[in-house]
Amino acid sequence: MQNRTNMTVHANEFMESHAKIPEIKFIKLFINGEFVDALSGKRFESIDPRTEEVIANIAEGDKEDIDLAVKAAREAFDLGPWPRLPGRERRRIMLKFADLIDENLEELAALDTIDAGKLYNMNKILDIPGAAETIRYFAGAADKIHGETLKMSRELQAYTLSEPVGVVGHIIPWNFPSTMFAMKVGPSLAAGCTVVVKPAEQTPLSALFYAHLAKRAGIPNGVLNVVTGYGHTAGAAITSHMDIDMVSFTGSTEVGRLVMQAAASSNLKPVSLELGGKSPFIVFDDVDVDKVADLALQGILFNKGEICVAGSRVFVQQGIYDKFIIKLAEKAKTWVVGDPFHPNVRQGPQVDKKQYEKILSYIDIGKKEGATLLYGGKPYDRKGYYIEPTIFVNVTDDMTIAKEEIFGPVMSVLKFKSVEEVIKRANGTKYGLAAGIMTDNLNTANTVSRSIRAGVVWINCYFAFDNDLPYGGYKMSGFGRDCGLESLHKYLQVKSVATPIYNSPWL
Ligand code: NAI
Ligand code: MG
Numbered sequence: 001m002q003n004r005t006n007m008t009v010h011a012n013e014f015m016e017s018h019a020k021i022p023e024i025k026f027i028k029l030f031i032n033g034e035f036v037d038a039l040s041g042k043r044f045e046s047i048d049p050r051t052e053e054v055i056a057n058i059a060e061g062d063k064e065d066i067d068l069a070v071k072a073a074r075e076a077f078d079l080g081p082w083p084r085l086p087g088r089e090r091r092r093i094m095l096k097f098a099d100l101i102d103e104n105l106e107e108l109a110a111l112d113t114i115d116a117g118k119l120y121n122m123n124k125i126l127d128i129p130g131a132a133e134t135i136r137y138f139a140g141a142a143d144k145i146h147g148e149t150l151k152m153s154r155e156l157q158a159y160t161l162s163e164p165v166g167v168v169g170h171i172i173p174w175n176f177p178s179t180m181f182a183m184k185v186g187p188s189l190a191a192g193c194t195v196v197v198k199p200a201e202q203t204p205l206s207a208l209f210y211a212h213l214a215k216r217a218g219i220p221n222g223v224l225n226v227v228t229g230y231g232h233t234a235g236a237a238i239t240s241h242m243d244i245d246m247v248s249f250t251g252s253t254e255v256g257r258l259v260m261q262a263a264a265s266s267n268l269k270p271v272s273l274e275l276g277g278k279s280p281f282i283v284f285d286d287v288d289v290d291k292v293a294d295l296a297l298q299g300i301l302f303n304k305g306e307i308c309v310a311g312s313r314v315f316v317q318q319g320i321y322d323k324f325i326i327k328l329a330e331k332a333k334t335w336v337v338g339d340p341f342h343p344n345v346r347q348g349p350q351v352d353k354k355q356y357e358k359i360l361s362y363i364d365i366g367k368k369e370g371a372t373l374l375y376g377g378k379p380y381d382r383k384g385y386y387i388e389p390t391i392f393v394n395v396t397d398d399m400t401i402a403k404e405e406i407f408g409p410v411m412s413v414l415k416f417k418s419v420e421e422v423i424k425r426a427n428g429t430k431y432g433l434a435a436g437i438m439t440d441n442l443n444t445a446n447t448v449s450r451s452i453r454a455g456v457v458w459i460n461c462y463f464a465f466d467n468d469l470p471y472g473g474y475k476m477s478g479f480g481r482d483c484g485l486e487s488l489h490k491y492l493q494v495k496s497v498a499t500p501i502y503n504s505p506w507l
Contacts, residue, residue, distance in 0.1 A: 014380055015338025015345045019120070021048075022110040024056045029065055029228060030211035032072035033221030039064045044230070046204060049117040049349040049356075050339055050384045058204045061229035066196065066237035069225035073167045073194040074243050076222030083164050083192035087143030094139035094189060097217035101132040104213065111205040112177050113340050117349040117385065118303065120341045123178070131182035131210075134483075137467035138186035141488050145191065150496075158498040164192035165270070165493050166245030169238035171231070171259070172207075173251045174200035174351050175306040175407075181207055183482045184248050185224065191491035196225045196244065198235050200251075202351050204228040231255065240266045246491070250274040250308075253405075253431075253476050272480025272490055274308065274472050276405040277433030280426035281311030281462065282416075282448065284439035285319035292438045293327035296411070299436060299462045301335060301389050304347050305409040306355070308477075309434035311462055313395075313402055314413045315422050321415050325374060325393050328413070332375045335389045349385040350408060356385035359408030366392045366401040371412065397425055405431070419444055423451045432474030436462045455481070 027043075028035040036059075043057035061069075077083055082090070101108065108131075109123035118127070147160030170184040177199060188195050199207035211226040227234050235255075239247055239262035246269050249259045253275040263269045281299050283292055299311030316324045340348030350356040356379070363377050376388030387409060395402050395412040402412050416422040426435060426448075435454045439445050449457045455472045458464050465471065470484035481487050 013336070014382065014386070015336055015342040017339035017342035017345075019110075019339070019341035021055065021114055022107055024111075024205060026205070026208035026212055027056050028059045028208070029061050029069070030208060030224075030226040031065070031069045032225065033215055035208075035212075038062065038229070039068070044201060046115060046202075047352060048114045049351055050114070052353070052383055052385070055114055056205065058228050061198075061227035061234045063233065063237040065227050065229070066234055066241065069196045069227050070167060070241055070243050072222035073196050073225055076220060077164075077167050077194040080194070080220055080222060082189075082194060082220055082223045085192075087145055090142040090190060090192065091139045093218045094135055094142065094186070097214055097219065098132040098135040098139065100213040100217055101128065101135065101210070104209070105129065108178060108206055108209055111209060112203070113348070115203040115205045116174055116177060116351050117340055119345065119348055121343055122303075127176060127178045131178040134179070134182035134467050135186045138190035138488060141187075141485060142190040145488070145492065147494065152498070155501045156498050157501050158496060161495040161497060162492045163495050165491055166193060167243060168193045168195045168491060169241065169244045169247045170195055170197045171235050171238060171247065171249045171251065172197065172199055174202035175303060175308070177203040177206045178210075180250055181210055183487070184250075185210075187488040188248070188491040189219070189224070191488055193491050194223045196227060196238060198227050198229065198238055201228070201230050236262065239263060242267045244269060246270050246272070248272045248480070248490075250482075252276055253478075256478060272472075273478035274480070274482060275433075275476065275478040276407075276431055277308045277310070277473070277477050278313060278403065278405055278429045278431045279309055279311050279434040279436070279454065280313045280315055280452070281436040282315045282422055282426060282438065283317060283320070283324065284441065284444060285317040286440050287320070287438045289320055289323050289327055293324060293331055295436075295438070295462055297328060297331050297335065297389075300411040301347055301409050302463060304350055304387075305359075306351060306407050308405075309456070309463065310407070311434075311436050312406060312410070312412060313426070313429075314411055315416050315426060316413060317422075318415055318417055325391075325413060328391055328411075329375045332389045332391055337380065337386055337388065347389065347409060350387060351385070353385060355407065356387065359387055359406055359410060362401055362404070362406045362408070362410060363390055366395075366399065366410070366412070369399045369401070371395045371399055371401060374413070376409075397428060403429065419447060423448055427451070427453050430476040433472075433477035434458065
């Protein structure tokens with residue numbers, strides 16, 4: 001796939017690659033087990049963020065296509081085998097699906113690279129095998145879904161049944177197209193639901209490939225449908241649909257609010273929202289500065305900062321502040337930006353023009369509001385949406401770059417004195433997705449981790465994800481959890497069944 005070169009890496013030199021673009025096989029909507037054109041016949045362009053060129057014209061689904069997908073999913077749920085199969089059968093088919101993902105690892109990895117500008121090597125070791133593992137994790141749960149026997153206060157026998165919620169609409173973002181697909185589809189299929197997936201318009205390619213693999217694995221027609229298209233059309237049609245029983249959404253807080261409103265004004269479907277973040281990464285005086293500076297940098301530059309749990313507010317205790325920011329700058333210089341197919345590259349292009357411009361405008365605001373630009377801050381003067389790793393220091397809590405989600409390779413460093421102070425400041429945000437705490441002091445770690453209002457707290461690590469680790473937000477970062485058995489349960493509902501123990505005719 002790649003052309004390996006023996007170039008020496010210099011600070012922020014741009015790394016080229018001459019990788020071959022994979023053939024794009026699936027460009028149509030996947031409804032009821034078939035690839036079909038949009039009813040309108042419309043297509044939209046999928047752009048390669050490395051080159052700004054069109055890589056494919058994808059079927060543009062809209063409301064009427066969503067209607068067809070929902071009809072197929074509804075029938076598959078109400079009448080089809082999937083929810084009625086013994087769990088072990090769903091498990092068997094899902095395990096086959098996971099194996100097929102592994103078998104197509106390189107092609108899937110390349111699709112996410114050309115669609116999202118994600119690192120090819122990272123997709124190969126993390127995103128794609130991770131998606132297969134997520135499907136396996138939930139496959140393993142498919143035959144362990146059960147209710148409880150209840151202890152009644154009268155002569156009644158009662159139990160609960162754990163039943164699938166029905167047809168689920170999944171609206172997913174572009175930053176982790178494969179991970180998100182598996183995190184949403186895995187537990188809902190294991191629960192016995194049928195699904196309509198709308199991938200982000202920036203990254204439709206891998207979802208369509210997954211649909212094809214799902215069919216090959218034996219997932220029955222209508223159970224998994226993928227409708228590509230835009231958010232305000234196809235996405236909105238999902239959220240307001242009267243025949244969709246639940247929506248699981250990951251994306252911006254702004255659209256999360258629309259999703260909830262649409263659910264409220266249609267059939268009151270439950271929603272699960274995983275939204276933005278402005279996560280604190282807190283560094284106490286007692287840490288190994290070299291190691292933690294590395295981790296802090298990863299915390300914001302990984303996936304070019306397009307990750308909702310990015311450690312975008314780095315709070316550094318005053319005793320090590322000066323030393324720490326010197327280390328950050330030194331390390332940022334070794335961070336290689338370039339074509340995401342190149343094996344030495346650590347940061348590819350931002351996903352699209354809109355995101356690229358949004359990030360650059362935040363960098364501008366940071367400078368104007370008086371933060372000190374320690375490193376980077378410029379776009380690369382070339383085709384593609386490449387931006388330098390950027391570090392602002394002497395940032396204060398009131399600055400826009402300390403408050404709003406940038407979703408790019410832009411770190412804000414803030415200085416603090418005491419534990420009490422940093423807890424208050426770390427919590428001083430509308431978001432509550434993640435937090436990092438770096439210290440060897442157990443008391444400090446315990447105190448801070450219990451005081452931070454965030455859905456996931458990492459102590460002396462960051463991005464420590466696991467299929468068994470529930471993941472989601474507090475406050476305006478949303479509610480509902482992906483991963484863990486928690487996420488299986490959100491696609492299940494409880495039915496209580498009661499009957500007299502003796503055949504007595506009383507209520
Ligand atoms: P977005 O929230 O617009 O897009 C996410 C998904 O929602 C896409 O599939 C999109 O088509 C769909 N969508 C958009 N409008 C919709 C509507 N009215 N009804 C139903 N679905 C709709 O996010 P966007 O514009 O791509 O990115 C904007 C910002 O959102 C980013 O800069 C970042 O701050 C944040 N974001 C957060 C993510 C996370 O992982 N929590 C992922 C993506 C974006
Ligand atoms: Mg794209």
